[in-house]
Amino acid sequence: MNDQNTAQNTFRYSDKAxxxxxxxxxxxxxxxxxDxxxxxxxxxxSENGGSDDGGAYQSLEDGSAxxxxxxxxxxAARQKQFINQLEAALGRIENKTYGICRVTGNLIPKERLMAVPHTTLSMEAKQKQ
Structure with a gap:
């Protein structure tokens, strides 16, 4: 089991990274x-503002609003989901599994992580989805 832990440590990003x-x-x-x-x-x-002019256009304005x-x-819900994914990535950083593809077990290239920091898949695994 110790050999497995040693092998795992060589296949992860450094603490500085x-x-x-x-x-x-x-x-x-x-x-x-x-955002x-x-x-x-x-x-x-928009809920607090708005005029109560009445008139023929009110129902159109209500529908648009x-x-x-x-x-x-x-x-906002998408932003919340994005935040949750980023926070999960922080958890992976803390347990030192960040940047390891959950499908292949290989390191995800740094360039991909810089572009999509919450990813858990390498491009190879993502393309197979």
Whole structure:
């Protein structure tokens, strides 16, 4: 079992590389949270604002506003999911399994992790999906 642990350690990113990935992920989380808060604030503002002029166009405006709110909620939900995936990546950094493809067991290239820091699949595994 000790041989297996030693082999695992040679097939992972260094602590320094993991720290660099951690900083990248933390900055992406901060930006994603800011985007999500902005979207939710926009929805809140649109619910509180608006005029009560009445008139023939009111129902069209209501439908448009509803569609816009639904779209913003969906975008906020996607941001929340993205944040959750990034936070899961932080967990993998902590347990030193970050950057290891969950299908092949090989290291995911640094370039891919820089572009998609929450990925758990190498391009080889992703293309086979």
């Amino acid at each position: 993991l720290e660099n990935f951690k900083q990248l992920i933390l900055s992406k989380i901060a930006a994603a949270r800011q 999500m808060e902005s979207l939710l604030a926009s929805v809140s503002n 509803t569609l816009e709110k639904e779209t913003m909620y969906q975008m």
